[in-house]
Amino acid sequence: MKIGELARRTGVSIRSLRYYEEQGLLAPVRADNGYRVYSPFAVEQVERIQFYLGLGFSTEQLAGFLHCVLQHKEAFCRDVLPVYESKIAELDEQIRLLSSIKSNLEERVRSIVAERHEAETNRTERDKGADSDGHYDDGR
Amino acid sequence: MKIGELARRTGVSIRSLRYYEEQGLLAPVRADNGYRVYSPFAVEQVERIQFYLGLGFSTEQLAGFLHCVLQHKEAFCRDVLPVYESKIAELDEQIRLLSSIKSNLEERVRSIVAERHEAETNRTERDKGADSDGHYDDGR
DNA sequence: ATAAACCGTCACATTGATGTGAGGGTCAAG
DNA sequence: CTTGACCCTCACATCAATGTGACGGTTTAT
Secondary structure, three states, X not given: OOHHHHHHHHOOOHHHHHHHHHOOXXXXXXXXXXXXXXXXXXXXXXXXXXXXXXXOOOHHHHHHHHHHHHHOOHHHEOOHHHHHHHHHHHHHHHHHHXXXXXXXXHHHHHHHHHHHHHHHHHHHHHOOOOOOOOOEXXXX | OOHHHHHHHHOOOHXXXXXXXXXXXXOOEEOOOOOEEOOOOXXXXXXXXXXXXXXXXXXXXXXXXHHHHHHOOHHHEOXXXXXXXXXXXXXXXXXXXXXXXXXXXXXXXXXXXXXXXXHHHHHHHHOOOOOOOOOEOOOO
């Protein structure tokens, strides 16, 4: 099968298929005219590549273990477990960071709401029925 | 104060200070010779910028509310609350995504370990004391 | 034989914040 | 008056995966 058909059948752009080849993830043979020729298995290979990229692996990391997992079960590929484990650690770190940022923002939101509520209460007691809402636009 | 001093006092590179200005986050005046001249308050302003960038805001988003929060308390800036809330939603989504990737990987690790254990058990019973560990390197 | 639909390579654009460096003014101390 | 330490602007490089387009060859169908 030629590159256009593979692209159609996997939903991956021709550009990306050529890129994967450049990164050592795919190895089509060449026809006499120079056209790339893919085996029917290439469809599953490409889906597998997409799957791993979706898990957050880079093409470079993928190059290190894709070949093995395409041929054998994951459990038989030495390099896979440490890669997965370090990826998990990396994800943990990212999740931790994002969570702490989120907490920080939530705390800020809470204190804004509280402060506005306070201000609102004071204003209502002091100055019933005025128009201003006590906010400022960003005056640039 | 000139840009070099501000850079030293904030730990932010000269390049970044100029970039912040380009993005509308800082507005130094210019001396007759064209040099940027910063007020002493610029130190806190820059620290504030770093803080918000660290929370994951882009300079473009920051440009929308920095001016107000530098002058007033956050609670008095209209634009701030919705920005924070949408940032929180975005963080939630990212955390959700990363967590699901993590779960997927953890499941894979579990099944690799289980499968190896099984293989190990079988091998030991059948074939005591052999050398091979039953693994393949990535044979490229 | 010609047009349409393929394929090939090469190379630049994208995103965001920052690094780096060229080429050139400015200013203080010696 | 020179040296060194500043400052200026402009512009290209980085990271990763992908888009886009130019230019040209090939294949297929009319």
